[in-house]
Amino acid sequence: MVSVLTGGDASAQDVIQGGTDSGSALSRGMSTFWQYTGFSNITIGNIVMLLVGLFFIFLAIQFNYEPLLLVPIGTGIILGNIPFIEGFQIGIYEDGSVLNYLYFGVVKGIYPPLIFLGIGAMTDFSSLISNPRLMLLGAAAQIGVFGTFIGAMALGFEIHQAGAISIIGGADGPTAIFASSKLAPELIGSIAIAAYSYMALVPVIQPPIMKLMITKKERLIKMKPPRAVSKTEKILFPLIGMILTLFISPTALPLLGMLFFGNLMKECGVTDRLAETARTKLIDIVTILLGLTVGASTQASVFLTKESMMIFVLGAASFIVATAGGLLFAKIMNLFLKKENKINPLIGAAGVSAVPDSARVVQHEGLKSDPxxxxxxxxxxxxxxxVIGSAVAAGIMLSFLM
Amino acid sequence: MSYLLDAVNWPQIWVITAVGYSVVFTALILLIFVFKFMPKMLNMQLKRRLKKEGKYVERTEGDEPFIAGEVNAAIGTALSLYFSDLHDDESKIITIKRVERRYSPWSSKIYNINNVLPTTHR
Structure with a gap:
């Protein structure tokens, strides 16, 4: 404490040693102490960000919106916006601080592939294998990525920044962080917060677009139950998927490689222990570190800028475009399908890769029309x-712009 | 940031967008093709093996090629209920059982000091 307090005109040691002139020494010591407190250094920006952090935590606890992400991010925002005097290795942007070491995993894109490993180990691809043509909806929703890219360029962002921002349209937090760590590290905080905020708000953003675009009759369409998928198919899926997609987009290797590796561990049946660790403990640890450090990276001085505001606007637009793209493509697919094979266009909204929230929203909306x-x-x-589509899209952006 | 739209190389942006979007579609369409034909190939292999072993039975018209998801769900639920109803097989006799132990000389009373010392006989 004493060493921290030394550095101003007076120090805490002055307070202790100054026995003769104790009154003024005490007041000088108290004033130095005051200078080091958060109360003395607070800015309007800090107050705004502290309120944002508290709002995130409120959303998570009160409405259960992505609590596993919003609680660490909200707490991180609070931590990152406690005002302090720089130079004591406290802040996330100060070399050698604890938060700076933890943030290394974000800046260098280490955490996102580990999250993908966990996602792979917990995802059951059987519905996809049983009805592969539904993959087209996942591809169609990537219009959000490329639409945002054009939007960001039109708003005047530099091309690398536009590429990083565009991945928000994939509705995939880890992919957005990974791409921005490579293309525009200065925007990681804004991009990650925008991506995760809108992912948490999927239950609010998507239903109005569904209501607007899908008719009552279309919502009532019942789809054929998916066929049972054999174990061989489940094992072959990650292997073939990995080789095929990575040959097409090798820059997505860290993300897709880990995703399919995680899935192989789950499906092969001989690495249950590894799969269990990847989908529980590992992903939990990485989520905590990722959420907290991404939140802490939103220091008001760095975060509250015009660019961040524009990124938020683009993020909202990209989610809307991606959802609308998926829904529209599902409607177009129905024009070419036989009556017994028609798909319920609501599932097009799930083409955005916010797993499993958007699928849950589709289920909820479907049940509203027909229980x-x-x-x-x-x-x-x-x-x-x-998820696969957005990782491929991110890989393409990286290969074009890096 | 440059706010001059004229400075943006728009043809390059359109190329990235068009190529990128088509590559995403190509990757997933390739996967669609592979997984559309994979079950057929796997079934063909199985059919050939069964024919060789003479166990192959030609499927009649109207047979379901795969078990429907609902049937699977029903079977799964039934099995789950059955297994959750099972308990360890217990003897149902709750008594204190005599435990048989192998003999061990450790801490045996016959070797204690009282038995080693010579006893005086009156």
């Missing part, structure tokens, strides 16, 4: 193909 129409299994197919 016996369960769309969750069908919606999981475009949902997981959206």
């Amino acid at each position: 016996s129409n369960h769309l969750l299994m069908h919606a999981m197919a475009p949902n997981v193909s959206g």
Whole structure:
């Protein structure tokens, strides 16, 4: 404490040693102490960000919106916006601080592939394997990525920054962080917060677009139950998927490689222990570190800028475009399908890769129209193909712009 | 940031967008093709093996090629209920059982000091 307090005109040691002139020494010591407190250094920006952090925590606890992400991020925002005097290795942007070491995993893109490993180990691709054509919906929803890219360029962002921002449209937090760590590290905080905020708000953003675009009659369409998938197919899926997609987009290797590796561990049946660790402890640890450090990276002085505001606007637009793209493509697909094979266009909204939230929203909306129409299994197919699609899209952006 | 739209190389942006979007589609369409034909190939292999072993039975028209998800769910639920109803097989006799132990000389009373010392006989 004493060493921390030394450095100003007076120090805490002055307070202790100054026996003769104790009154003024005490006041000088107290004033130095005051200078080091958060109360003395607070800015309006800090107050705004502290309120944002508290709002995130409120959303998570009160409405259960992605609590596993919003609680660490909200707490991180609070931690990152406690005012302090720089130079004591406290802040996330100060070399050698604890938070700086933890943030290394974000800046260098280490955490996102580990999250993908966990996602792979917990995802069941059988609905996708049983009805592969639903993968098209995952590809269609990537219009959000490329639409945002054009939007960001039109708003005047530099091309690398535009590429990083565009991945928000994939509705995939880890992919957005990975891409921005490579293309525009200065925007990681804004991009990650925008991506995760809108992912948490999927239950609020998507239903109005669904209501707007899908008719009552279309919502009542019942799809054929997915066929049973053999174990061989489940094992072959990650292997073939890995080789095929990585040959097309090798820059997505860290993400897709880990995703399919995690899935192989789950499905092969001989590495249950590894799969269990990847989908529970490992992903939990990485989520805590990622959420906390991404939150802490939003120091008001760095975060509250015009660019961040524009990124938020682009993020909202990209989610809307991606959802609308998926829904529209599902409607177009129905024009070419036989009556018995028609798909419920609501599942197009699950093409954005917010797993499993958007699939859950589809199920919820489907049940509202017909309480016996369960769309969750069908919606999981475009949902997981959206994960693959957004990783491929990020890989393409990286290969074009790096 | 440059706010001059004229400075942006728009043809390059359109190329990235068009190529990128088509590559995403190509990757997933390839996967669709592979997984559309994979079950057929696997079934063909199985059919050939069964024919060789003479166990192959030609499927009649109307047979379901795969078990429907609902049937699977029903079977799964039934099995789950059955297994959750099972308990360890117990003897149902709750008594204190005599435990048989192998003999061990450790801490045996016959070797204690009282037995080693010579006893005086009156």
